[in-house]
Amino acid sequence: MARSVSSRRKLINTGFAWAIGLLIFFPILWTILTSFKTEAQAIASPPIFLGFDWTLENYSIVMERSNYARFLWNSILIAGGSTILGLIVAVPAAWSMAFVPSRRTKDILLWMLSTKMLPAVGVLYPIYLLFIQLGLLDSRAGLVIVMMLINLPIIVWMLYTYFREIPVEILEAARMDGATLREEVLYILTPMAIPGIASTMLLNFILAWNEAFWTLNLTAVNAAPLTAFIASYSSPEGLFFAKLSAASTMAIAPILILGWFSQKQLVRGLTFGAVK
Amino acid sequence: MATKASRSAARLMMAPAVVLLLGWMLVPLIMTLWFSFRTYLPLRGGDKGWTGFDNYVRFVTSSAFWPAVQTTLIIVLGVLVITVCLGILLALLLDQPMWGQGVVRILVIAPFFVMPTVSALVWKNMFMDPVNGLFAHLWRFFGADPVSWLSDAAMPSIIMIVSWQWLPFATLILLTAIQSLDSEQLEAAEMDGAPHLKRFFYIILPHLSRAITIVILIQTIFLLAVFAEIFVTTGGAFGTRTLSYLIFQRVLESQNVGLGSAGGVYAIILANIVAIFLMRIVGKNLDN
Numbered sequence: 001m002a003r004s005v006s007s008r009r010k011l012i013n014t015g016f017a018w019a020i021g022l023l024i025f026f027p028i029l030w031t032i033l034t035s036f037k038t039e040a041q042a043i044a045s046p047p048i049f050l051g052f053d054w055t056l057e058n059y060s061i062v063m064e065r066s067n068y069a070r071f072l073w074n075s076i077l078i079a080g081g082s083t084i085l086g087l088i089v090a091v092p093a094a095w096s097m098a099f100v101p102s103r104r105t106k107d108i109l110l111w112m113l114s115t116k117m118l119p120a121v122g123v124l125y126p127i128y129l130l131f132i133q134l135g136l137l138d139s140r141a142g143l144v145i146v147m148m149l150i151n152l153p154i155i156v157w158m159l160y161t162y163f164r165e166i167p168v169e170i171l172e173a174a175r176m177d178g179a180t181l182r183e184e185v186l187y188i189l190t191p192m193a194i195p196g197i198a199s200t201m202l203l204n205f206i207l208a209w210n211e212a213f214w215t216l217n218l219t220a221v222n223a224a225p226l227t228a229f230i231a232s233y234s235s236p237e238g239l240f241f242a243k244l245s246a247a248s249t250m251a252i253a254p255i256l257i258l259g260w261f262s263q264k265q266l267v268r269g270l271t272f273g274a275v276k
Numbered sequence: 277m278a279t280k281a282s283r284s285a286a287r288l289m290m291a292p293a294v295v296l297l298l299g300w301m302l303v304p305l306i307m308t309l310w311f312s313f314r315t316y317l318p319l320r321g322g323d324k325g326w327t328g329f330d331n332y333v334r335f336v337t338s339s340a341f342w343p344a345v346q347t348t349l350i351i352v353l354g355v356l357v358i359t360v361c362l363g364i365l366l367a368l369l370l371d372q373p374m375w376g377q378g379v380v381r382i383l384v385i386a387p388f389f390v391m392p393t394v395s396a397l398v399w400k401n402m403f404m405d406p407v408n409g410l411f412a413h414l415w416r417f418f419g420a421d422p423v424s425w426l427s428d429a430a431m432p433s434i435i436m437i438v439s440w441q442w443l444p445f446a447t448l449i450l451l452t453a454i455q456s457l458d459s460e461q462l463e464a465a466e467m468d469g470a471p472h473l474k475r476f477f478y479i480i481l482p483h484l485s486r487a488i489t490i491v492i493l494i495q496t497i498f499l500l501a502v503f504a505e506i507f508v509t510t511g512g513a514f515g516t517r518t519l520s521y522l523i524f525q526r527v528l529e530s531q532n533v534g535l536g537s538a539g540g541v542y543a544i545i546l547a548n549i550v551a552i553f554l555m556r557i558v559g560k561n562l563d564n
Contacts, residue, residue: 021380093294127304209391251394258389259386259389
């Protein structure tokens with residue numbers, strides 16, 4: 001293709017796109033900047049953009065005061081645990097649907113997708129009640145299970161679309177050579193499927209990290225992850241802009257970095273393969 | 277050439293996922309249905325027996341219901357219009373040749389990765405605070421009186437926050453779709469002297485129609501369930517109580533489980549109507 005474009009046109013595009021990109025990114029940038037200010041500078045009028053005394057004290061105050069490490073640990077355990085558990089359940093399912101499809105495969109896939117559409121608020125009380133009776137309320141194990149279940153359809157779907165891209169001829173050749181089902185999965189499919197599995201893990205980790213309905217409603221003190229920690233800044237601590245910013249920056253930084261790696265997978269994972 | 281043995285193995289491998297999801301769907305659903313037909317007040321006497329369709333009638337006839345429906349529709353439609361229109365423009369722009377395209381893409385996509393409670397709080401305090409927020413500074417700079425965004429203009433504020441979160445999603449998907457457009461077709465149109473607008477309406481927009489439909493459907497499902505953004509900003513006050521938020525309040529705040537469950541059944545039906553359309557598109561895509 002390579003449509004020839006005058007460099008003047010390219011310059012205009014560049015300027016325009018960068019301006020809009022920075023405008024959209026600005027709230028995040030502003031949060032990061034504010035986290036390095038003192039409280040007085042954070043609310044100074046007129047606002048200070050760069051010419052302030054950079055300080056790390058907000059970070060140390062937030063860490064000390066709020067037991068930040070525990071919330072972080074909860075987030076990691078819940079997002080990581082649900083992702084791994086989800087993969088253990090989803091890999092065999094997606095594998096069998098991709099390589100041994102039956103007449104019902106399509107229906108099963110669509111049905112799985114439909115469970116994702118169930119509005120959480122519609123089943124809030126039953127889950128709440130079950131959690132109380134099973135002693136899972138405010139427990140990390142409970143949240144790991146719920147996160148795994150709400151993201152399971154996405155994991156199965158993503159894996160399925162990746163697995164379907166693996167050429168069947170290779171499998172057939174292996175079968176001819178007498179490979180057992182176990183060998184087939186272990187030595188042929190797994191190596192070829194690793195990139196797809198990695199992307200699925202990444203996206204699922206991000207979704208679980210940011211989930212803010214169940215994490216807010218099913219936790220109190222022990223199992224609360226970063227979403228709940230930030231919500232506790234709602235008021236009046238939220239008016240301490242510098243500390244709010246430091247806490248927010250710490251909560252979103254890991255995911256922003258992971259997210260940049262997962263742009264492409266995001267489209268596949270969230271449109272269920274309908275847009276490629 | 278699946279053998280009988282591999283077929284039954286396949287079924288076995290699928291079983292855990294199917295059983296888990298079936299349980300996850302059916303158990304709470306049946307419980308919600310059960311509660312919705314009972315008078316159930318956990319803090320005021322517990323389960324007081326059958327009540328027929330009373331909860332369904334009361335939920336719909338309560339004075340909070342229609343405003344909540346209206347609020348929900350305004351938020352969903354407002355965010356959809358903003359994100360789809362701006363998303364198309366942004367995708368077109370990002371598709372143009374430029375320097376640093378990768379970096380701009382990252383800047384535009386970033387808000388999607390910010391957890392909802394953070395974006396809601398950052399907007400609420402650092403931008404929309406009537407005293408120290410950045411908007412207040414900006415308004416004062418131009419000699420205007422600062423606005424108490426989340427009380428005086430609560431709905432536009434919420435729509436803004438949610439749109440900021442979802443614009444990256446729409447942009448990313450529409451950009452992916454634009455990039456799959458056959459550029460020869462566009463070039464041919466360009467050679468024939470078709471002006472920009474015509475090329476957009478006759479070639480690009482039809483090509484995007486499927487991606488736009490998918491963006492609308494997926495976003496609608498998520499937007500119907502917007503929760504954290506309202507929870508940490510207005511708490512449902514100032515006319516921002518959506519249907520989901522109303523149900524949440526009935527169930528957990530006023531502990532009227534029967535009434536809330538009836539509301540939940542309405543929400544499930546509503547989401548399913550949207551879901552049917554989405555599944556049709558996805559299902560068609562599976563066939564090829």
